[in-house]
Amino acid sequence: MQKSAPLIxxxxxxxxxxxxxxxxxxxxxGVFQIPIAEEFGWLRVEFSLAIAIQNLAWxxxxxxxxxxxxxxxxxxxxxxxxxxxxxxxxxSANSVTPLAHQVYSIAVGFGVAGMGFGVxxxxxxxxxxxxxxxMSLAIATAAGSAGQVFGAPVAEWLLGMMSWQxxxxxxxxxxxxxxxxxxxxxxxxASKAQLEESMGQVLLKAFKDPSYTMIFLGFFSCxxxxxxxxxxxxxxxxxxxxxxxTGGVLYSLGITSTSILGAVAISLIGLANIGGTLLAGWAxxxxxxxxxxxGIYAGRTLxxxxxxxxPITPVTVILFSVAMGSLWLATVPLTSGLVAHIYGLxxxxxxxxxxxxxxxxxxxxxxxxxxxxxxxxxxxxxVWWIGVAVGAFSALxxxxxxxxxxxxxx
Numbered sequence: 001m002q003k004s005a006p007l008i009x010x011x012x013x014x015x016x017x018x019x020x021x022x023x024x025x026x027x028x029x030g031v032f033q034i035p036i037a038e039e040f041g042w043l044r045v046e047f048s049l050a051i052a053i054q055n056l057a058w059x060x061x062x063x064x065x066x067x068x069x070x071x072x073x074x075x076x077x078x079x080x081x082x083x084x085x086x087x088x089x090x091x092s093a094n095s096v097t098p099l100a101h102q103v104y105s106i107a108v109g110f111g112v113a114g115m116g117f118g119v120x121x122x123x124x125x126x127x128x129x130x131x132x133x134x135m136s137l138a139i140a141t142a143a144g145s146a147g148q149v150f151g152a153p154v155a156e157w158l159l160g161m162m163s164w165q166x167x168x169x170x171x172x173x174x175x176x177x178x179x180x181x182x183x184x185x186x187x188x189x190a191s192k193a194q195l196e197e198s199m200g201q202v203l204l205k206a207f208k209d210p211s212y213t214m215i216f217l218g219f220f221s222c223x224x225x226x227x228x229x230x231x232x233x234x235x236x237x238x239x240x241x242x243x244x245x246t247g248g249v250l251y252s253l254g255i256t257s258t259s260i261l262g263a264v265a266i267s268l269i270g271l272a273n274i275g276g277t278l279l280a281g282w283a284x285x286x287x288x289x290x291x292x293x294x295g296i297y298a299g300r301t302l303x304x305x306x307x308x309x310x311p312i313t314p315v316t317v318i319l320f321s322v323a324m325g326s327l328w329l330a331t332v333p334l335t336s337g338l339v340a341h342i343y344g345l346x347x348x349x350x351x352x353x354x355x356x357x358x359x360x361x362x363x364x365x366x367x368x369x370x371x372x373x374x375x376x377x378x379x380x381x382x383v384w385w386i387g388v389a390v391g392a393f394s395a396l397x398x399x400x401x402x403x404x405x406x407x408x409x410x
Contacts (some may be wrong), residue, residue, distance in 0.1 A: 003105075009128075015124045018120060026147075028155035028171075032167075042098055054106070062113045066350040081112070081229055135278075142273070152396070226389060237258055276330045295395075304324070
C-alpha cells in the first residue's frame with residue numbers, strides 16, 4: 001500500500017513564516033492613518049493614497065515577481081521582495097511629505113509582491129501532492145491571516161511606546177528576520193512536459209479563454225473590500241459615535257477606547273479568517289471551486305449590507321469583524337487553486353499574479369476612494385455601498401467559469 005504524501009512539509013512551514021510576517025506588517029498600515037495625518041496636518045486622502053499606491057504596486061509587482069521566481073529561482077524573488085520591502089519602510093520612516101510617502105509606498109508594494117501570495121502559493125502548490133494541494137494553499141493563506149491577527153494590535157501597542165517612525169524600523173527588522181527560513185524553500189523542478197511549453201504559449205491560451213477573464217474580473221471586489229476595511233476600518237471605528245461603556249464586557253477585556261476597538265476589529269477579522277480559509281481549502285478539494293467562490297462573494301455582500309443598514313455599535317463591529325473575517329481570504333486558495341487546476345502548475349505564479357492584479361486594482365480603488373469620499377462627505381457610507389455592489393457582481397461572474405483543465409476543455 002502506497003504511503004500518502006505528508007501535508008506539512010518544510011516548504012509549507014517556511015512559506016507560512018514568510019507570509020505571516022509580511023502580512024502582519026501590511027495589515028497594520030490602517031493603524032497609522034490617524035497618527036500620521038495628525039502629526040503633519042494632512043487630509044485623510046493623503047495617507048490613503050499612499051496605501052492605495054502600495055496596493056496597486058503590489059498588484060503590478062505580483063506577476064513580475066512570479067515570472068522572476070519561475071525564471072531565476074524562487075528564493076531570489078523572495079530576497080528581492082524583502083529588500084524592496086525594507087527599503088520602502090525605512091525611507092517612509094524618514095518622509096515628511098505626502099508625496100514622499102506615496103513614492104516609497106511603491107517599494108513597499110513591490111516588497112509585499114515578492115513575499116506574498118503569488119510567489120509563496122506557487123512554491124507551495126508545486127511542492128504539494130495533488131490530494132494535499134488545496135489544503136496546503138489554504139494553510140499558507142491562513143498564515144497571512146495569522147499575521148493580521150497580531151499585526152494591527154502590535155502596531156497599536158508599539159505606538160504607545162514609540163513614534164510611528166520607530167515602529168516602521170522595527171517592522172523592517174522583522175522582514176529581514178523572516179529570511180532565516182529561506183533554506184527550507186525548495187520546491188521540485190518542473191517536469192519535462194511542463195518545460196516544453198513556454199510561458200508565452202501558456203499565457204496566450206489563458207488570455208484567449210473567457211474563464212480566465214471572468215476569474216480576473218471577479219477578483220476585483222475581493223481587493224476592494226479587503227483593502228478598504230484594512231485601511232479605513234480602524235479610523236472608521238475610532239470615530240464612531242457609540243462609546244465603549246465603562247464596566248461593560250468589552251471594557252473588562254481591555255477594550256477601553258474606540259481606537260483600541262478598531263485595532264482589535266482588524267485582529268478579529270484575521271482570527272476568524274484562519275478558520276474560514278482552512279474550511280475553504282478543505283471544501284475546495286470536495287466541491288466546485290467556482291460555486292464556492294460565488295457563495296463567498298454573496299456572503300460578503302450580505303454581511304456588508306447588513307452592517308451598514310443597522311446602527312453601528314461596538315457589538316455590531318465585533319459581529320461584522322467575525323462574519324466578514326470568516327469570508328476574508330477564503331477566496332485566495334480557491335482562486336489560486338482554480339487557476340492551477342485549469343492552466344497547470346508550471347506558470348501558476350505568473351498566471352495567478354496577473355489575476356491578482358485585478359485584486360489590487362480593487363484594493364487601490366477601495367483605499368483611495370475611501371479617503372477621497374471621506375474628505376468630501378465626512379463619512380464612508382457611499383464607499384460601503386459600492387463594495388456591496390461589486391461583491392454581488394463577483395458572485396455572479398464566477399458562475400459561467402468552465403472548471404476543467406484547459407487541455408480537456410479544448
